[in-house]
Amino acid sequence: MRARGARGGRTALVLALGGAGAIVLVALLAPVLAPYPEDATGAAETAQLLRPPSAAHWFGTDELGRDVFSRVLYGARIGPVVAVAVVTVSLVVGTVIGVVAGYFGGWIDELLMRLTDVFLAVPALLLALALATVLAPGPVGLTVALTVTWWPWYARLVRGETASVVGRPYIEACRALGLGHRRTLVRHVLPNASTPLLVQASTDVGGVLLVASGLSFLGLGPQPPTPDWGLMVEQSQNYFTTHWWLGTFPGAAIMLVAGVCFLLGDVVRDRFDPRHVPRPTQRA
Amino acid sequence: MVSARDAAWLQLRDVRVRFGSSDAEPVVRVDELPLDEREFLGLAGESGAGKTTVGLTVLGLTRRAGAHVRGSIRLAGEELLSMPERRLRRLRGSTMTLIPQNPATAFNPVLPVGVTVLRTLRLHGCSRAEARGRAAAGLERVGLSAAHLDRHPHQLSGGQLQRVAIALASALRTRLLIADEPTSALDVTAQAQICTLLTQLRAEHGTAVLFISHDLALLAGLCDRIAVLHRGRVIEDRPATELVTAPHADRTRQLLAAAPRLRGLPVPGPRDRRGEEPGDENREARDDGYDEEAADGASGP
Numbered sequence: 001m002r003a004r005g006a007r008g009g010r011t012a013l014v015l016a017l018g019g020a021g022a023i024v025l026v027a028l029l030a031p032v033l034a035p036y037p038e039d040a041t042g043a044a045e046t047a048q049l050l051r052p053p054s055a056a057h058w059f060g061t062d063e064l065g066r067d068v069f070s071r072v073l074y075g076a077r078i079g080p081v082v083a084v085a086v087v088t089v090s091l092v093v094g095t096v097i098g099v100v101a102g103y104f105g106g107w108i109d110e111l112l113m114r115l116t117d118v119f120l121a122v123p124a125l126l127l128a129l130a131l132a133t134v135l136a137p138g139p140v141g142l143t144v145a146l147t148v149t150w151w152p153w154y155a156r157l158v159r160g161e162t163a164s165v166v167g168r169p170y171i172e173a174c175r176a177l178g179l180g181h182r183r184t185l186v187r188h189v190l191p192n193a194s195t196p197l198l199v200q201a202s203t204d205v206g207g208v209l210l211v212a213s214g215l216s217f218l219g220l221g222p223q224p225p226t227p228d229w230g231l232m233v234e235q236s237q238n239y240f241t242t243h244w245w246l247g248t249f250p251g252a253a254i255m256l257v258a259g260v261c262f263l264l265g266d267v268v269r270d271r272f273d274p275r276h277v278p279r280p281t282q283r284a
Numbered sequence: 285m286v287s288a289r290d291a292a293w294l295q296l297r298d299v300r301v302r303f304g305s306s307d308a309e310p311v312v313r314v315d316e317l318p319l320d321e322r323e324f325l326g327l328a329g330e331s332g333a334g335k336t337t338v339g340l341t342v343l344g345l346t347r348r349a350g351a352h353v354r355g356s357i358r359l360a361g362e363e364l365l366s367m368p369e370r371r372l373r374r375l376r377g378s379t380m381t382l383i384p385q386n387p388a389t390a391f392n393p394v395l396p397v398g399v400t401v402l403r404t405l406r407l408h409g410c411s412r413a414e415a416r417g418r419a420a421a422g423l424e425r426v427g428l429s430a431a432h433l434d435r436h437p438h439q440l441s442g443g444q445l446q447r448v449a450i451a452l453a454s455a456l457r458t459r460l461l462i463a464d465e466p467t468s469a470l471d472v473t474a475q476a477q478i479c480t481l482l483t484q485l486r487a488e489h490g491t492a493v494l495f496i497s498h499d500l501a502l503l504a505g506l507c508d509r510i511a512v513l514h515r516g517r518v519i520e521d522r523p524a525t526e527l528v529t530a531p532h533a534d535r536t537r538q539l540l541a542a543a544p545r546l547r548g549l550p551v552p553g554p555r556d557r558r559g560e561e562p563g564d565e566n567r568e569a570r571d572d573g574y575d576e577e578a579a580d581g582a583s584g585p
Contacts, residue, residue, distance in 0.1 A: 168389060169384055169385070169386060169389040169390045170389060170390050170391055170392050170393070172340075172345065172382070172384075172390075173382060173384055173390045173391070174392075175343075175345055175376065176343055176345060176376055176377070176381050176382035176462075177376060177377040177381055177382075177404045177407075177452075177456075178373050178374060178375070178376035178377030178378060178381075178404075178407060178408065179373075179377075179404075179407065180373055183407070187392075187395075187403075188392050191392075191394045191395075192392065192393065192394055
């Protein structure tokens with residue numbers, strides 16, 4: 001990917017931004033775009049059970065006669081939102097803990113990092129599964145369960161990055177000019193330590209979506225009749241051999257959105273990866 | 285000039301700096317080192333002699349690196365070593381500051397240098413307009429213009445960045461500069477320029493400079509006094525010309541021999557160890573690590 005030329009980079013950028021924009025639009029405008037908004041949550045229509053895709057129902061109808069297309073559109077309001085929420089909250093928690101540990105060092109570092117290790121010691125998926133089972137099933141519970149397993153990775157990353165930035169001469173210069181810890185941290189350490197974190201986070205959104213859909217598929221996420229993609233795939237299992245459209249379209253939606261997220265992460269990596277930052281020798 | 289001066293403006297006494305545990309072998313054992321206002325004191329010595337550690341200790345910046353500091357450092361009668369961090373912080377920048385070894389790495393790379401300069405001035409109590417005025421005046425004094433404030437560090441050469449650092453010190457009216465090999469990352473032309481600027485700063489503000497270098501030739505042309513450090517001890521502390529023409533200690537002689545261009549020349553000679561072409565100040569910018577003698581102060585145990 002790195003070797004891609006400027007043109008390839010441009011195409012990927014357009015695709016990623018366009019795709020992300022489209023997803024956001026679909027999520028926002030679902031009530032307008034969906035031909036049968038009421039099908040998103042309930043309203044069984046026994047007259048039209050399990051119809052194959054047609055002009056009236058582009059993605060067909062499900063076992064309760066609901067329009068699959070409408071439900072897939074509404075699904076953009078659940079899975080992707082959970083994924084973004086998990087990454088955002090993890091980012092904030094991980095950054096605060098990592099930056100404090102890396103900057104102050106000593107026993108504060110030890111304490112915070114051992115705490116982080118405790119979370120990392122348990123297999124992530126298992127922990128998420130356990131938490132999702134204990135917490136009230138639904139998008140919020142799912143978000144909490146995933147956030148708890150996700151932040152330690154960011155904390156580690158930020159801590160390492162911070163520790164390396166703190167040793168640089170310009171941080172010493174900050175101290176020599178009389179800056180306090182807070183200013184030094186927020187204005188000088190954080191901006192210089194955050195690039196790898198942003199790259200990591202943008203790549204992670206797609207991954208979190210897949211895990212969230214997986215948990216949802218196991219019934220640990222949103223409950224019926226929520227039009228969550230993972231849940232829709234799960235519910236289509238009994239019909240899959242005879243009514244392919246039930247699971248295929250929500251599954252394709254997961255794949256598409258995760259793909260866009262990965263592409264976006266890639267674009268961010270290409271643009272902001274520290275190894276791409278112009279060296280001081282390349283005078284602008 | 286005499287070595288024992290009780291009433292010196294800055295006075296180091298029985299200073300011991302240890303890294304690791306408090307009973308480790310001290311890295312610095314300076315029994316006495318005075319510095320008066322308007323005075324240029326050269327601190328010479330080979331790599332690892334503790335020069336940088338002495339400088340950082342005066343600024344109170346070694347403790348964070350895990351150093352144990354004992355003794356007394358008095359600035360204008362006030363004891364720095366027992367001073368609460370909060371007060372010490374106010375002194376840093378306003379009264380004393382550091383002129384960095386490698387200016388290319390001493391500025392926050394994500395901010396235009398002007399942000400660093402103006403924010404620092406604001407931090408030390410300047411109003412917005414006052415900060416702007418002082419920064420402009422400071423830059424003019426070092427031969428730069430206010431337009432340079434909008435540049436990012438990588439858009440300026442090492443010499444320009446070092447001039448920005450000096451402009452900032454001048455704008456802050458800093459009275460004590462710890463110049464830690466401020467020219468070692470620069471080419472000869474920029475080096476001479478920086479030395480001239482430091483001299484001007486003294487003439488205008490009465491700034492005292494603790495000039496750290498292992499280059500006796502450079503120090504001889506610039507300083508009033510030179511102290512030679514060896515394994516953390518001051519082995520010779522005498523007026524500059526006297527020290528270079530008639531060195532007492534063997535170590536001093538060795539240091540002098542290491543600077544073959546001296547031969548009585550009072551001008552700073554070309555001395556860059558890495559030997560790059562003059563004019564290409566930025567080549568050094570690549571080297572973003574401190575040198576080994578700086579590392580002993582910065583990294584600790």
